[in-house]
Amino acid sequence: MKGMTAMTAAVSTGTVTNAPTLSDTAALSAAAMPSLFTLPPEVERLRDEVREFARTVVRPRVLANDLAPHDDFDWEIVRKGHELGLLRMTLPEEFGGRGVGVLGVAVALEELAAVCASTALVFGASLLGQSSVLASGDPALQARFVPGFLGAEPVLACNAITEEVAGCDLLIPENSPHAQEVTTARREGDGYVLNGVKRFITNGAVAEWCTVFANLEGHPGADGLTTFVVPLDSEGVTRGPVADKMGYRACLGTTLVFEDVHVPAANVVHGEGNGWNFLTMQSNQARTTVAAISTGVARGAFEIARQWCGERVQAGVPLYRHQFSARKLAEMSVKIDAARLLYLQAAHQADNMLPAPTYGPAAAKLFADRIAIEVAEEAMSMLGARGYCREYDVEKFVRESFGARIYEGTPEVLALAVTGALYGHRA
Protein backbone atom coordinates (compact mmCIF):
# COMPACT_ATOMS: atom_id res chain seq x y z
CA MET A 1 0.00 0.00 0.00
CA LYS A 2 3.07 2.23 0.05
CA GLY A 3 2.38 3.92 -3.28
CA MET A 4 -1.32 4.03 -2.68
CA THR A 5 -1.37 7.25 -0.70
CA ALA A 6 0.67 9.18 -3.22
CA MET A 7 -1.38 7.78 -6.05
CA THR A 8 -4.67 8.69 -4.42
CA ALA A 9 -3.42 12.18 -3.67
CA ALA A 10 -2.13 12.58 -7.21
CA VAL A 11 -5.39 11.52 -8.79
CA SER A 12 -7.64 13.50 -6.51
CA THR A 13 -5.65 16.72 -6.82
CA GLY A 14 -4.88 16.34 -10.48
CA THR A 15 -1.13 16.37 -10.08
CA VAL A 16 -0.51 13.39 -12.31
CA THR A 17 2.26 14.62 -14.54
CA ASN A 18 2.22 14.32 -18.29
CA ALA A 19 5.08 12.52 -19.97
CA PRO A 20 6.60 14.20 -23.04
CA THR A 21 4.63 13.37 -26.13
CA LEU A 22 5.55 13.40 -29.79
CA SER A 23 3.60 16.62 -30.26
CA ASP A 24 5.19 18.19 -27.21
CA THR A 25 7.99 19.92 -29.01
CA ALA A 26 9.29 21.81 -25.99
CA ALA A 27 9.65 18.64 -23.97
CA LEU A 28 11.24 16.80 -26.86
CA SER A 29 13.63 19.65 -27.45
CA ALA A 30 14.67 19.52 -23.81
CA ALA A 31 15.22 15.81 -24.20
CA ALA A 32 17.20 16.44 -27.41
CA MET A 33 14.76 14.29 -29.37
CA PRO A 34 14.01 15.56 -32.86
CA SER A 35 10.35 15.69 -33.82
CA LEU A 36 8.90 15.35 -37.28
CA PHE A 37 6.09 17.67 -36.30
CA THR A 38 6.65 21.12 -34.94
CA LEU A 39 3.34 22.57 -33.94
CA PRO A 40 2.69 26.16 -34.99
CA PRO A 41 3.21 28.55 -32.06
CA GLU A 42 -0.50 29.37 -31.80
CA VAL A 43 -1.33 25.65 -31.53
CA GLU A 44 1.38 25.09 -28.91
CA ARG A 45 -0.03 28.01 -26.94
CA LEU A 46 -3.55 26.63 -27.22
CA ARG A 47 -2.37 23.15 -26.17
CA ASP A 48 -0.68 24.52 -23.07
CA GLU A 49 -3.70 26.63 -22.11
CA VAL A 50 -6.10 23.72 -22.61
CA ARG A 51 -3.83 21.39 -20.64
CA GLU A 52 -3.95 23.84 -17.74
CA PHE A 53 -7.72 24.28 -18.12
CA ALA A 54 -8.18 20.50 -18.07
CA ARG A 55 -6.01 20.20 -14.96
CA THR A 56 -7.51 23.01 -12.94
CA VAL A 57 -11.12 23.28 -14.12
CA VAL A 58 -12.16 19.93 -15.60
CA ARG A 59 -10.17 17.53 -13.44
CA PRO A 60 -11.78 18.46 -10.08
CA ARG A 61 -15.28 17.96 -11.53
CA VAL A 62 -14.76 14.71 -13.42
CA LEU A 63 -15.93 12.25 -10.79
CA ALA A 64 -18.97 14.30 -9.75
CA ASN A 65 -20.06 14.75 -13.36
CA ASP A 66 -19.61 11.07 -14.08
CA LEU A 67 -21.73 10.10 -11.09
CA ALA A 68 -24.42 12.73 -11.76
CA PRO A 69 -27.82 11.80 -13.23
CA HIS A 70 -27.58 11.07 -16.94
CA ASP A 71 -29.38 14.25 -17.95
CA ASP A 72 -27.33 16.65 -15.81
CA PHE A 73 -25.17 19.09 -17.70
CA ASP A 74 -22.24 21.05 -16.30
CA TRP A 75 -22.61 24.52 -17.80
CA GLU A 76 -19.85 25.82 -15.54
CA ILE A 77 -17.19 23.87 -17.44
CA VAL A 78 -18.63 25.13 -20.72
CA ARG A 79 -18.69 28.70 -19.41
CA LYS A 80 -15.06 28.56 -18.33
CA GLY A 81 -14.08 26.87 -21.59
CA HIS A 82 -15.88 29.61 -23.46
CA GLU A 83 -13.82 32.20 -21.57
CA LEU A 84 -10.73 30.41 -22.84
CA GLY A 85 -12.08 30.49 -26.39
CA LEU A 86 -12.81 26.79 -26.81
CA LEU A 87 -16.17 27.41 -28.48
CA ARG A 88 -14.64 29.77 -31.01
CA MET A 89 -11.41 27.91 -31.70
CA THR A 90 -12.04 27.62 -35.42
CA LEU A 91 -13.54 31.06 -35.95
CA PRO A 92 -11.17 33.35 -37.83
CA GLU A 93 -9.25 35.82 -35.72
CA GLU A 94 -10.89 38.71 -37.54
CA PHE A 95 -14.23 37.37 -36.21
CA GLY A 96 -12.83 37.24 -32.69
CA GLY A 97 -11.98 33.56 -32.78
CA ARG A 98 -8.72 31.75 -32.12
CA GLY A 99 -8.22 31.01 -35.80
CA VAL A 100 -6.89 27.51 -35.54
CA GLY A 101 -7.73 24.73 -37.98
CA VAL A 102 -8.33 21.01 -37.56
CA LEU A 103 -4.81 20.59 -36.14
CA GLY A 104 -5.46 23.05 -33.32
CA VAL A 105 -8.83 21.51 -32.51
CA ALA A 106 -7.41 17.99 -32.49
CA VAL A 107 -4.51 18.90 -30.22
CA ALA A 108 -6.88 20.74 -27.84
CA LEU A 109 -9.33 17.84 -27.73
CA GLU A 110 -6.56 15.37 -26.94
CA GLU A 111 -5.66 17.51 -23.93
CA LEU A 112 -9.27 17.57 -22.73
CA ALA A 113 -9.84 13.87 -23.37
CA ALA A 114 -6.72 12.94 -21.41
CA VAL A 115 -8.69 14.19 -18.43
CA CYS A 116 -12.34 13.81 -19.51
CA ALA A 117 -13.49 12.58 -22.93
CA SER A 118 -17.04 13.77 -22.22
CA THR A 119 -15.88 17.34 -21.88
CA ALA A 120 -13.80 17.02 -25.05
CA LEU A 121 -16.88 15.83 -26.91
CA VAL A 122 -19.08 18.70 -25.67
CA PHE A 123 -16.69 21.18 -27.27
CA GLY A 124 -15.91 18.96 -30.27
CA ALA A 125 -19.57 18.40 -31.13
CA SER A 126 -20.26 22.11 -30.99
CA LEU A 127 -17.34 22.84 -33.31
CA LEU A 128 -18.63 20.17 -35.69
CA GLY A 129 -22.05 21.82 -35.72
CA GLN A 130 -20.43 25.17 -36.48
CA SER A 131 -18.41 23.69 -39.34
CA SER A 132 -21.33 23.84 -41.78
CA VAL A 133 -21.67 27.58 -41.32
CA LEU A 134 -17.95 28.23 -41.47
CA ALA A 135 -17.42 26.02 -44.52
CA SER A 136 -20.38 27.52 -46.32
CA GLY A 137 -18.38 30.61 -47.28
CA ASP A 138 -21.76 32.36 -47.05
CA PRO A 139 -21.27 35.74 -45.32
CA ALA A 140 -25.02 36.15 -44.66
CA LEU A 141 -25.29 32.76 -42.94
CA GLN A 142 -22.14 33.46 -40.96
CA ALA A 143 -23.41 36.89 -39.90
CA ARG A 144 -26.50 35.25 -38.42
CA PHE A 145 -24.95 32.27 -36.67
CA VAL A 146 -21.35 33.14 -35.78
CA PRO A 147 -21.85 36.12 -33.40
CA GLY A 148 -23.56 33.86 -30.86
CA PHE A 149 -20.19 32.25 -30.16
CA LEU A 150 -18.58 35.59 -29.42
CA GLY A 151 -20.89 36.81 -26.66
CA ALA A 152 -20.39 36.71 -22.92
CA GLU A 153 -22.54 33.62 -22.43
CA PRO A 154 -21.61 30.29 -24.02
CA VAL A 155 -23.65 29.01 -26.95
CA LEU A 156 -23.42 25.43 -28.18
CA ALA A 157 -24.16 23.98 -31.60
CA CYS A 158 -24.74 20.38 -32.66
CA ASN A 159 -24.78 18.20 -35.75
CA ALA A 160 -27.68 15.87 -36.56
CA ILE A 161 -27.09 12.95 -38.91
CA THR A 162 -28.04 9.72 -37.15
CA GLU A 163 -31.59 8.38 -37.22
CA GLU A 164 -33.18 5.16 -36.02
CA VAL A 165 -32.69 3.55 -39.45
CA ALA A 166 -30.00 5.74 -41.00
CA GLY A 167 -26.43 6.47 -40.09
CA CYS A 168 -23.69 4.27 -41.45
CA ASP A 169 -25.21 4.23 -44.93
CA LEU A 170 -24.43 7.91 -45.14
CA LEU A 171 -20.77 7.32 -44.39
CA ILE A 172 -20.06 4.36 -46.67
CA PRO A 173 -19.17 5.46 -50.20
CA GLU A 174 -20.50 2.23 -51.75
CA ASN A 175 -23.84 2.75 -50.05
CA SER A 176 -24.23 6.38 -50.97
CA PRO A 177 -26.63 5.84 -53.90
CA HIS A 178 -29.00 4.11 -51.47
CA ALA A 179 -28.29 6.28 -48.44
CA GLN A 180 -31.33 8.12 -47.29
CA GLU A 181 -32.43 10.08 -44.28
CA VAL A 182 -35.98 9.52 -43.18
CA THR A 183 -36.04 13.14 -42.14
CA THR A 184 -37.43 15.02 -45.11
CA ALA A 185 -37.44 18.59 -46.34
CA ARG A 186 -40.41 19.75 -48.39
CA ARG A 187 -40.08 22.91 -50.45
CA GLU A 188 -42.71 25.39 -49.37
CA GLY A 189 -42.89 29.10 -50.09
CA ASP A 190 -39.48 30.69 -49.67
CA GLY A 191 -38.16 27.84 -47.58
CA TYR A 192 -38.56 24.26 -46.48
CA VAL A 193 -40.58 22.24 -44.00
CA LEU A 194 -38.63 19.61 -42.07
CA ASN A 195 -40.11 16.44 -40.61
CA GLY A 196 -38.27 13.59 -38.93
CA VAL A 197 -36.52 12.29 -35.84
CA LYS A 198 -32.78 12.38 -35.15
CA ARG A 199 -31.21 10.16 -32.50
CA PHE A 200 -28.17 10.26 -30.20
CA ILE A 201 -27.41 13.88 -31.06
CA THR A 202 -24.54 15.09 -28.89
CA ASN A 203 -25.38 18.50 -27.38
CA GLY A 204 -28.92 18.20 -28.78
CA ALA A 205 -30.36 18.85 -25.33
CA VAL A 206 -28.39 22.04 -24.77
CA ALA A 207 -27.47 23.47 -28.19
CA GLU A 208 -28.92 26.68 -29.56
CA TRP A 209 -28.88 25.53 -33.16
CA CYS A 210 -28.20 22.44 -35.17
CA THR A 211 -26.82 21.40 -38.53
CA VAL A 212 -29.44 18.97 -39.84
CA PHE A 213 -29.11 16.56 -42.76
CA ALA A 214 -32.38 15.75 -44.50
CA ASN A 215 -33.54 14.37 -47.83
CA LEU A 216 -35.52 16.58 -50.17
CA GLU A 217 -38.97 15.11 -50.64
CA GLY A 218 -39.09 13.20 -53.90
CA HIS A 219 -35.28 12.97 -54.02
CA PRO A 220 -34.25 9.78 -52.22
CA GLY A 221 -30.67 8.66 -51.91
CA ALA A 222 -27.50 10.66 -51.50
CA ASP A 223 -28.35 13.00 -54.37
CA GLY A 224 -31.25 14.43 -52.39
CA LEU A 225 -29.39 14.89 -49.12
CA THR A 226 -29.30 18.55 -48.11
CA THR A 227 -27.79 20.43 -45.18
CA PHE A 228 -29.85 22.89 -43.12
CA VAL A 229 -29.03 25.15 -40.20
CA VAL A 230 -31.96 24.97 -37.78
CA PRO A 231 -32.36 27.07 -34.62
CA LEU A 232 -33.56 24.65 -31.95
CA ASP A 233 -36.08 27.13 -30.57
CA SER A 234 -37.95 26.91 -33.89
CA GLU A 235 -41.62 26.00 -33.65
CA GLY A 236 -42.02 22.26 -34.14
CA VAL A 237 -38.66 21.24 -32.65
CA THR A 238 -38.84 18.99 -29.60
CA ARG A 239 -35.83 17.83 -27.63
CA GLY A 240 -36.45 14.22 -26.68
CA PRO A 241 -35.14 12.19 -23.77
CA VAL A 242 -31.43 12.13 -22.98
CA ALA A 243 -29.80 8.73 -23.51
CA ASP A 244 -28.52 7.03 -20.33
CA LYS A 245 -25.05 6.04 -21.52
CA MET A 246 -22.30 3.75 -20.21
CA GLY A 247 -19.69 6.50 -20.66
CA TYR A 248 -19.45 10.05 -21.92
CA ARG A 249 -21.94 10.86 -19.21
CA ALA A 250 -21.08 14.55 -19.00
CA CYS A 251 -22.19 15.19 -22.58
CA LEU A 252 -25.80 14.68 -23.47
CA GLY A 253 -26.96 12.55 -26.38
CA THR A 254 -30.54 13.37 -27.23
CA THR A 255 -33.36 12.69 -29.63
CA LEU A 256 -34.42 15.70 -31.71
CA VAL A 257 -37.91 15.67 -33.21
CA PHE A 258 -38.77 17.94 -36.13
CA GLU A 259 -42.50 18.35 -36.81
CA ASP A 260 -43.39 20.75 -39.63
CA VAL A 261 -40.41 22.96 -38.83
CA HIS A 262 -40.15 25.90 -41.23
CA VAL A 263 -36.60 26.66 -42.30
CA PRO A 264 -35.82 29.62 -44.58
CA ALA A 265 -34.04 28.89 -47.86
CA ALA A 266 -31.18 31.07 -46.63
CA ASN A 267 -30.40 28.37 -44.05
CA VAL A 268 -29.48 25.79 -46.70
CA VAL A 269 -25.74 25.15 -46.77
CA HIS A 270 -24.05 24.63 -50.15
CA GLY A 271 -27.37 24.38 -51.98
CA GLU A 272 -29.84 21.57 -52.49
CA GLY A 273 -28.46 18.07 -52.93
CA ASN A 274 -24.95 18.80 -51.70
CA GLY A 275 -25.49 17.26 -48.27
CA TRP A 276 -23.71 14.00 -48.95
CA ASN A 277 -20.70 15.71 -50.49
CA PHE A 278 -20.47 18.08 -47.55
CA LEU A 279 -20.96 15.25 -45.08
CA THR A 280 -17.97 13.36 -46.45
CA MET A 281 -15.86 16.51 -46.11
CA GLN A 282 -17.14 17.14 -42.60
CA SER A 283 -16.41 13.51 -41.69
CA ASN A 284 -12.73 14.07 -42.39
CA GLN A 285 -12.65 16.79 -39.77
CA ALA A 286 -14.75 14.81 -37.32
CA ARG A 287 -12.78 11.59 -37.68
CA THR A 288 -9.49 13.40 -37.19
CA THR A 289 -10.61 15.14 -34.03
CA VAL A 290 -12.25 12.00 -32.62
CA ALA A 291 -8.98 10.16 -33.28
CA ALA A 292 -7.40 12.82 -31.10
CA ILE A 293 -10.03 12.22 -28.41
CA SER A 294 -9.28 8.49 -28.45
CA THR A 295 -5.57 9.27 -28.25
CA GLY A 296 -6.33 11.43 -25.22
CA VAL A 297 -8.39 8.65 -23.61
CA ALA A 298 -5.48 6.25 -24.06
CA ARG A 299 -3.05 8.82 -22.69
CA GLY A 300 -5.20 9.56 -19.65
CA ALA A 301 -5.41 5.89 -18.74
CA PHE A 302 -1.73 5.36 -19.49
CA GLU A 303 -0.63 8.26 -17.26
CA ILE A 304 -2.37 6.70 -14.29
CA ALA A 305 -0.78 3.32 -15.00
CA ARG A 306 2.63 4.91 -15.54
CA GLN A 307 2.48 6.70 -12.22
CA TRP A 308 1.23 3.64 -10.45
CA CYS A 309 4.01 1.46 -11.86
CA GLY A 310 6.55 4.03 -10.72
CA GLU A 311 5.23 4.01 -7.16
CA ARG A 312 4.06 0.48 -6.53
CA VAL A 313 6.89 -1.68 -5.21
CA GLN A 314 6.90 -5.44 -5.59
CA ALA A 315 9.84 -7.70 -4.78
CA GLY A 316 11.79 -4.63 -3.73
CA VAL A 317 11.57 -2.66 -6.97
CA PRO A 318 8.91 -0.50 -8.64
CA LEU A 319 6.59 -2.34 -10.99
CA TYR A 320 8.08 -0.69 -14.06
CA ARG A 321 11.38 -2.42 -13.32
CA HIS A 322 9.71 -5.78 -13.74
CA GLN A 323 10.10 -6.95 -17.31
CA PHE A 324 6.47 -7.93 -17.63
CA SER A 325 5.18 -4.48 -16.64
CA ALA A 326 7.90 -2.70 -18.61
CA ARG A 327 6.85 -4.49 -21.77
CA LYS A 328 3.24 -3.47 -21.22
CA LEU A 329 4.10 0.17 -20.47
CA ALA A 330 6.36 0.44 -23.50
CA GLU A 331 3.71 -1.02 -25.82
CA MET A 332 1.09 1.36 -24.43
CA SER A 333 3.35 4.38 -24.85
CA VAL A 334 4.28 3.50 -28.42
CA LYS A 335 0.67 2.90 -29.37
CA ILE A 336 -0.29 6.34 -28.09
CA ASP A 337 2.53 8.03 -29.99
CA ALA A 338 1.61 6.18 -33.17
CA ALA A 339 -2.03 7.20 -32.80
CA ARG A 340 -0.95 10.81 -32.31
CA LEU A 341 1.25 10.78 -35.38
CA LEU A 342 -1.63 9.47 -37.48
CA TYR A 343 -4.06 12.14 -36.32
CA LEU A 344 -1.47 14.91 -36.68
CA GLN A 345 -0.89 13.83 -40.26
CA ALA A 346 -4.62 13.70 -40.99
CA ALA A 347 -5.10 17.14 -39.43
CA HIS A 348 -2.24 18.56 -41.46
CA GLN A 349 -3.89 17.27 -44.64
CA ALA A 350 -7.28 18.64 -43.63
CA ASP A 351 -5.75 22.06 -43.00
CA ASN A 352 -3.98 22.11 -46.36
CA MET A 353 -6.30 20.39 -48.82
CA LEU A 354 -9.87 21.06 -49.83
CA PRO A 355 -11.40 18.54 -50.00
CA ALA A 356 -9.04 16.50 -47.82
CA PRO A 357 -8.38 12.85 -48.68
CA THR A 358 -10.53 10.38 -46.75
CA TYR A 359 -7.76 7.86 -46.05
CA GLY A 360 -5.85 9.78 -43.36
CA PRO A 361 -8.74 10.62 -41.02
CA ALA A 362 -10.30 7.16 -41.38
CA ALA A 363 -6.96 5.44 -40.71
CA ALA A 364 -6.23 7.71 -37.73
CA LYS A 365 -9.61 7.05 -36.14
CA LEU A 366 -9.56 3.32 -36.89
CA PHE A 367 -6.21 2.98 -35.11
CA ALA A 368 -6.78 5.41 -32.24
CA ASP A 369 -10.18 3.96 -31.32
CA ARG A 370 -8.67 0.49 -31.12
CA ILE A 371 -5.62 1.38 -29.09
CA ALA A 372 -7.71 3.48 -26.69
CA ILE A 373 -9.62 0.35 -25.72
CA GLU A 374 -6.44 -1.72 -25.52
CA VAL A 375 -4.48 0.82 -23.47
CA ALA A 376 -7.35 1.65 -21.11
CA GLU A 377 -8.05 -2.05 -20.48
CA GLU A 378 -4.35 -2.73 -19.86
CA ALA A 379 -4.09 0.25 -17.52
CA MET A 380 -7.09 -0.94 -15.54
CA SER A 381 -5.64 -4.42 -15.15
CA MET A 382 -2.27 -3.01 -14.06
CA LEU A 383 -3.92 -1.17 -11.19
CA GLY A 384 -5.63 -4.35 -10.03
CA ALA A 385 -8.58 -3.78 -7.69
CA ARG A 386 -7.90 -0.05 -7.71
CA GLY A 387 -8.42 0.01 -11.43
CA TYR A 388 -11.91 -1.32 -10.89
CA CYS A 389 -12.82 1.46 -8.44
CA ARG A 390 -14.30 4.72 -9.61
CA GLU A 391 -12.05 6.96 -7.55
CA TYR A 392 -9.02 6.05 -9.69
CA ASP A 393 -10.59 7.12 -12.99
CA VAL A 394 -9.20 4.22 -15.00
CA GLU A 395 -12.53 2.44 -15.21
CA LYS A 396 -14.03 5.67 -16.61
CA PHE A 397 -11.38 5.73 -19.33
CA VAL A 398 -12.29 2.09 -20.11
CA ARG A 399 -15.98 2.96 -20.43
CA GLU A 400 -15.26 5.99 -22.58
CA SER A 401 -12.78 4.16 -24.77
CA PHE A 402 -15.69 2.17 -26.20
CA GLY A 403 -17.69 5.29 -27.09
CA ALA A 404 -15.48 6.60 -29.85
CA ARG A 405 -15.55 3.20 -31.51
CA ILE A 406 -19.21 3.88 -32.24
CA TYR A 407 -19.67 7.56 -32.99
CA GLU A 408 -18.31 9.25 -36.14
CA GLY A 409 -17.74 5.93 -37.84
CA THR A 410 -17.51 2.38 -36.53
CA PRO A 411 -14.37 0.34 -37.31
CA GLU A 412 -16.33 -1.39 -40.07
CA VAL A 413 -17.26 1.90 -41.72
CA LEU A 414 -13.73 3.23 -41.32
CA ALA A 415 -12.27 0.05 -42.81
CA LEU A 416 -14.47 0.55 -45.87
CA ALA A 417 -13.25 4.14 -46.17
CA VAL A 418 -9.63 3.01 -45.93
CA THR A 419 -9.98 0.20 -48.43
CA GLY A 420 -12.09 2.43 -50.65
CA ALA A 421 -9.13 4.80 -50.81
CA LEU A 422 -6.71 1.92 -51.37
CA TYR A 423 -8.72 0.72 -54.34
CA GLY A 424 -9.38 4.17 -55.72
CA HIS A 425 -13.05 4.55 -54.86
CA ARG A 426 -12.18 7.76 -53.06
CA ALA A 427 -9.14 9.96 -53.32
Add this chain to the structure above:
Amino acid sequence: MTVDHRTLFGALLADDDFTARLKDRGLSLYFVPPEPGAAVFVSSDGVAAGEPPFPPTLRFEMGQDTAHEIWSGRLPLMNAVVERRLAIKGPVGRVRQLADLLPAVCATYAELSARPRS
Protein backbone atom coordinates in the same frame (compact mmCIF):
# COMPACT_ATOMS: atom_id res chain seq x y z
CA MET B 1 -17.86 33.48 -73.45
CA THR B 2 -15.15 32.08 -71.20
CA VAL B 3 -12.13 34.15 -70.26
CA ASP B 4 -8.82 32.48 -69.48
CA HIS B 5 -7.03 33.14 -66.19
CA ARG B 6 -4.14 34.94 -67.83
CA THR B 7 -6.46 37.50 -69.42
CA LEU B 8 -8.65 37.79 -66.33
CA PHE B 9 -5.89 38.37 -63.80
CA GLY B 10 -3.89 40.46 -66.22
CA ALA B 11 -6.82 42.88 -66.28
CA LEU B 12 -7.27 42.71 -62.51
CA LEU B 13 -3.62 43.48 -61.82
CA ALA B 14 -3.98 46.66 -63.84
CA ASP B 15 -6.07 47.82 -60.90
CA ASP B 16 -3.69 49.15 -58.23
CA ASP B 17 -6.17 48.48 -55.46
CA PHE B 18 -6.50 44.80 -56.38
CA THR B 19 -2.72 44.42 -56.69
CA ALA B 20 -2.19 46.10 -53.33
CA ARG B 21 -4.64 43.76 -51.66
CA LEU B 22 -2.84 40.72 -53.06
CA LYS B 23 0.47 42.16 -51.92
CA ASP B 24 -0.72 43.11 -48.43
CA ARG B 25 -1.89 39.56 -47.85
CA GLY B 26 1.14 37.99 -49.44
CA LEU B 27 -1.22 35.96 -51.61
CA SER B 28 -0.14 34.15 -54.72
CA LEU B 29 -2.48 31.90 -56.67
CA TYR B 30 -1.74 29.07 -59.05
CA PHE B 31 -4.50 27.91 -61.38
CA VAL B 32 -4.00 24.43 -62.77
CA PRO B 33 -6.53 23.14 -65.29
CA PRO B 34 -6.49 19.50 -66.44
CA GLU B 35 -5.00 20.46 -69.79
CA PRO B 36 -1.20 20.21 -69.72
CA GLY B 37 0.72 23.45 -70.12
CA ALA B 38 -2.24 25.68 -69.33
CA ALA B 39 -1.35 26.57 -65.73
CA VAL B 40 -1.25 30.23 -64.72
CA PHE B 41 0.52 31.79 -61.74
CA VAL B 42 -0.75 35.05 -60.25
CA SER B 43 0.93 37.29 -57.70
CA SER B 44 1.14 41.01 -57.10
CA ASP B 45 4.20 40.96 -59.39
CA GLY B 46 2.17 39.82 -62.36
CA VAL B 47 0.75 36.88 -64.26
CA ALA B 48 2.91 34.10 -65.63
CA ALA B 49 2.16 30.93 -67.55
CA GLY B 50 3.73 27.60 -66.68
CA GLU B 51 5.59 26.59 -63.55
CA PRO B 52 5.34 29.00 -60.58
CA PRO B 53 8.49 31.02 -59.87
CA PHE B 54 8.02 30.31 -56.15
CA PRO B 55 5.62 28.09 -54.19
CA PRO B 56 2.13 29.59 -54.44
CA THR B 57 0.03 30.31 -51.37
CA LEU B 58 -2.92 28.48 -52.88
CA ARG B 59 -3.15 26.08 -55.78
CA PHE B 60 -6.51 25.73 -57.56
CA GLU B 61 -7.17 22.63 -59.63
CA MET B 62 -10.28 22.99 -61.77
CA GLY B 63 -11.51 22.84 -65.33
CA GLN B 64 -12.33 25.89 -67.43
CA ASP B 65 -16.07 25.20 -67.15
CA THR B 66 -15.90 25.26 -63.36
CA ALA B 67 -13.78 28.42 -63.40
CA HIS B 68 -16.32 30.02 -65.73
CA GLU B 69 -19.19 29.23 -63.36
CA ILE B 70 -17.29 30.48 -60.32
CA TRP B 71 -16.10 33.74 -61.87
CA SER B 72 -19.54 34.28 -63.41
CA GLY B 73 -20.90 34.25 -59.86
CA ARG B 74 -23.12 31.24 -60.53
CA LEU B 75 -21.18 28.73 -58.45
CA PRO B 76 -20.01 29.65 -54.93
CA LEU B 77 -16.37 28.73 -54.44
CA MET B 78 -17.07 26.41 -51.52
CA ASN B 79 -19.89 24.70 -53.39
CA ALA B 80 -17.40 23.91 -56.15
CA VAL B 81 -15.16 22.31 -53.51
CA VAL B 82 -18.01 20.36 -51.96
CA GLU B 83 -19.07 19.14 -55.41
CA ARG B 84 -15.46 18.08 -55.98
CA ARG B 85 -15.13 20.19 -59.08
CA LEU B 86 -12.43 22.29 -57.44
CA ALA B 87 -9.50 21.15 -55.32
CA ILE B 88 -7.56 23.74 -53.33
CA LYS B 89 -4.12 22.99 -51.94
CA GLY B 90 -2.46 25.28 -49.43
CA PRO B 91 -3.39 26.65 -46.01
CA VAL B 92 -7.17 26.35 -45.87
CA GLY B 93 -7.39 29.37 -43.58
CA ARG B 94 -6.00 31.55 -46.37
CA VAL B 95 -8.93 30.68 -48.67
CA ARG B 96 -11.07 32.99 -46.57
CA GLN B 97 -8.82 35.88 -47.57
CA LEU B 98 -10.16 35.56 -51.08
CA ALA B 99 -13.69 36.45 -50.00
CA ASP B 100 -13.48 40.19 -50.49
CA LEU B 101 -11.43 39.80 -53.69
CA LEU B 102 -14.12 37.72 -55.36
CA PRO B 103 -16.51 40.60 -56.20
CA ALA B 104 -13.74 42.35 -58.15
CA VAL B 105 -12.79 39.12 -59.92
CA CYS B 106 -16.41 38.42 -60.84
CA ALA B 107 -17.02 42.00 -62.02
CA THR B 108 -13.94 41.96 -64.24
CA TYR B 109 -14.84 38.52 -65.54
CA ALA B 110 -18.34 39.72 -66.47
CA GLU B 111 -16.90 42.76 -68.22
CA LEU B 112 -14.34 40.75 -70.18
CA SER B 113 -16.73 37.99 -71.15
CA ALA B 114 -19.24 40.54 -72.44
CA ARG B 115 -16.70 42.08 -74.79
CA PRO B 116 -17.00 41.05 -78.41
CA ARG B 117 -14.29 38.67 -79.50
CA SER B 118 -11.62 40.53 -81.45
